[in-house]
Amino acid sequence: MNLITLVWNYLKARPLNTAINIVLLALGIAVITILLLFNRQLEEKITDNARGIDLVVGAKGSPLQLILCNIFHIDFPTGNIKLAEAERIARNRMVKKAIPLALGDSYQAYRIVGTSHAYAEQYKARLAQGGWWKKDLDVTIGANVARLANLKTGDTFSSAHGLTDGGHEHDAHKFVVSGIMAPTNSVVDNLILTSIESVWLMHEEHGEEEEHHEDEHHDHEHAAPHKPSPLVPSIEAGDSVKEVTSVLIQYRSPMGAIQLPRMVNSQSSLQAASPAFETARLFSILGVGVDIVMGFAYVLIVISGLSIFIALYNSLKERRYDMAIMRSMGASRVKLLVSILLEGGLLTLLGSVLGLALGHGVLMLLAGMVEETQKAGITGMVFYTQEWIILAGSLFLGLLCALIPAVQAYRTDISRVLAGN
Amino acid sequence: MITVSNLSFGYTAAAAIRFPDIDVKPGEHCLLLGESGSGKTTLLHLMGGLLRGYSGSITLDNTELSGLSETALDRFRGRHVGFVFQKNHLISALSVRKNLAMSPYLAGLAVEQQRIDEVLTTLGLEGKADHKVTELSHGQAQRVAIARAVLNKPSIIFADEPTSALDDTNCDRVIRLLIEAAAQNNATLIVATHDQRLKSKIARQIILGHRTA
Numbered sequence: 001m002n003l004i005t006l007v008w009n010y011l012k013a014r015p016l017n018t019a020i021n022i023v024l025l026a027l028g029i030a031v032i033t034i035l036l037l038f039n040r041q042l043e044e045k046i047t048d049n050a051r052g053i054d055l056v057v058g059a060k061g062s063p064l065q066l067i068l069c070n071i072f073h074i075d076f077p078t079g080n081i082k083l084a085e086a087e088r089i090a091r092n093r094m095v096k097k098a099i100p101l102a103l104g105d106s107y108q109a110y111r112i113v114g115t116s117h118a119y120a121e122q123y124k125a126r127l128a129q130g131g132w133w134k135k136d137l138d139v140t141i142g143a144n145v146a147r148l149a150n151l152k153t154g155d156t157f158s159s160a161h162g163l164t165d166g167g168h169e170h171d172a173h174k175f176v177v178s179g180i181m182a183p184t185n186s187v188v189d190n191l192i193l194t195s196i197e198s199v200w201l202m203h204e205e206h207g208e209e210e211e212h213h214e215d216e217h218h219d220h221e222h223a224a225p226h227k228p229s230p231l232v233p234s235i236e237a238g239d240s241v242k243e244v245t246s247v248l249i250q251y252r253s254p255m256g257a258i259q260l261p262r263m264v265n266s267q268s269s270l271q272a273a274s275p276a277f278e279t280a281r282l283f284s285i286l287g288v289g290v291d292i293v294m295g296f297a298y299v300l301i302v303i304s305g306l307s308i309f310i311a312l313y314n315s316l317k318e319r320r321y322d323m324a325i326m327r328s329m330g331a332s333r334v335k336l337l338v339s340i341l342l343e344g345g346l347l348t349l350l351g352s353v354l355g356l357a358l359g360h361g362v363l364m365l366l367a368g369m370v371e372e373t374q375k376a377g378i379t380g381m382v383f384y385t386q387e388w389i390i391l392a393g394s395l396f397l398g399l400l401c402a403l404i405p406a407v408q409a410y411r412t413d414i415s416r417v418l419a420g421n
Numbered sequence: 422m423i424t425v426s427n428l429s430f431g432y433t434a435a436a437a438i439r440f441p442d443i444d445v446k447p448g449e450h451c452l453l454l455g456e457s458g459s460g461k462t463t464l465l466h467l468m469g470g471l472l473r474g475y476s477g478s479i480t481l482d483n484t485e486l487s488g489l490s491e492t493a494l495d496r497f498r499g500r501h502v503g504f505v506f507q508k509n510h511l512i513s514a515l516s517v518r519k520n521l522a523m524s525p526y527l528a529g530l531a532v533e534q535q536r537i538d539e540v541l542t543t544l545g546l547e548g549k550a551d552h553k554v555t556e557l558s559h560g561q562a563q564r565v566a567i568a569r570a571v572l573n574k575p576s577i578i579f580a581d582e583p584t585s586a587l588d589d590t591n592c593d594r595v596i597r598l599l600i601e602a603a604a605q606n607n608a609t610l611i612v613a614t615h616d617q618r619l620k621s622k623i624a625r626q627i628i629l630g631h632r633t634a
Contacts, residue, residue, distance in 0.1 A: 001519060001522035001523060001525075001526040001532050002526065005519070006515070006519075006523070009514045009515050009519065010514045012514070013513065013514035321508075321510045322510070322512050324510075325504075325506075325510045325512070326512075326523065326527055327471075327495065328469070328471060328498065328504045329498075329499055329504075329523060329524050329527040329528060329569075330495050330496055330498050330499015330500065330527045330528035330529065331495065331499075331527040332491075332492050332495045332496075333491065333492075333495075334492075335527070414466075414471045414472075415463075415466040415471045415472040418466070418471065418506060418510075418581075419462050419463075419466065420508075
């Protein structure tokens with residue numbers, strides 16, 4: 001026999017009341033947990049994906065779109081820029097590293113990215129099997145692509161135009177999987193990497209059909225050009241026809257952040273966008289929605305707190321005699337006070353533990369069922385220190401709700417209650 | 422065992438009740454008789470340490486009650502005194518066994534399951550230990566309340582109107598059980614009642630007069 005047994009039996013004696021209090025609190029805690037896990041992981045992914053990339057230079061349009069398209073690969077390109085113009089930026093002395101990207105096609109909604117090997121290095125991608133792309137039409141695919149699209153080394157596939165499933169298929173050429181990358185926990189897991197030349201090849205075909213440009217075949221002859229382009233070495237520097245989608249820039253010094261964007265934006269056809277600034281803007285837009293849901297969760301928690309208070313207050317009226325009897329059997333005032341506080345604390349502890357489990361469970365379920373969450377790399381299996389704060393906070397809530405009833409129990413006038421008036 | 426002298430109690434000085442001096446020897450049983458409003462319950466609560474703030478003197482087991490702090494009094498009550506009330510006041514959330522276990526637990530004594538079984542058997546409640554108290558009949562519940570009062574082997578058992586709601590057969594039975602239980606545990610039994618049927622059961626009787634307002 002101890003206080004925990006006593007309190008537990010009291011809770012068990014009112015199963016419905018106890019259940020509703022626990023469930024109400026658990027729901028509130030679960031919503032907060034889901035938001036916490038989702039938000040934190042999303043933020044981590046976003047900062048991870050943008051790490052080391054200071055500036056994205058692409059065609060004029062929405063700067064947010066430029067970032068969403070070229071860093072996170074979840075939006076369409078703003079357009080193309082001339083390779084020659086991109087080279088001019090890349091050669092600037094404030095630029096430490098410049099990685100060209102040529103986008104446009106996808107396979108089963110996984111984007112095909114024409115780029116240099118530096119892009120894979122940027123995300124510290126390592127090979128799990130096979131090798132990096134060498135020849136035209138070789139691709140190296142991310143871990144999620146291999147798993148979810150069921151591709152192996154040596155497999156061939158034809159790409160579709162655009163970013164969604166079922167776009168116009170380029171049947172003339174087939175890509176060959178030359179290697180699969182190990183999971184990086186970044187956007188690269190969802191990408192199909194290839195050379196820029198491969199992307200051009202795919203679209204030349206396209207271009208020839210539609211616009212009858214026949215004079216471009218010499219462009220990807222692999223004889224070394226006199227003065228290779230700093231971005232695509234197989235091409236002569238200053239080529240006036242070739243285009244890329246964007247260039248990812250890393251500054252040599254912080255001075256770049258001040259001068260380079262202004263320089264780029266002053267050119268009529270180019271635009272520079274900072275991933276850090278644009279993602280911060282994105283979060284402040286999303287933040288409103290998150291705040292509303294969060295507010296709703298807090299309302300749930302306050303209601304559950306009230307409900308616990310009312311339950312304890314009412315049950316205390318029924319238990320006046322129990323209290324007096326316990327006093328007559330030798331229980332001190334403090335013992336009764338502690339027993340009521342314990343009851344409130346136990347209720348909220350159960351509620352918050354259930355809520356945390358529910359939150360993680362829902363995210364695990366979501367990650368198991370929804371492909372998009374897997375692509376985004378969000379799981380229910382991570383734990384953050386904030387969850388301790390949630391636990392401690394709800395325990396505090398329980399004690400707070402139990403305080404008034406507990407003080408009443410402390411003040412029980414045994415003689416008066418037992419005498420029946 | 423119990424010595425009451427010069428005792429008076431009142432929430433205000435004007436409404437104070439004066440009680441007669443009482444001296445009860447160990448093992449002696451005693452009946453407190455009086456009409457409702459004569460202060461029987463008040464006197465019982467004062468002697469049982471449930472009510473404080475009296476003037477005069479009450480000593481139980483050679484301990485002056487007013488000399489104990491609130492917590493010490495709680496402890497003293499748990500170890501030396503057992504109560505039986507008119508209503509049983511069992512804790513309905515707990516089983517019979519747990520109701521009984523509360524008694525030593527709250528008094529700060531070790532809970533001995535063997536002692537619980539022993540007391541239940543002497544009161545004819547063997548096999549009821551793991552029942553819910555809500556499943557018991559009124560008579561059984563009353564016996565559980567008696568079991569709870571004697572479990573810690575108290576030196577004094579106070580009973581407040583234990584029989585007034587019962588018919589003659591049950592009245593007989595309850596007072597017999599109380600006297601037996603007290604005898605088995607060498608306890609003094611003090612019964613406050615207006616039930617005239619008990620007059621023939623306990624010889625020593627103290628009659629409280631009407632309240633002098």
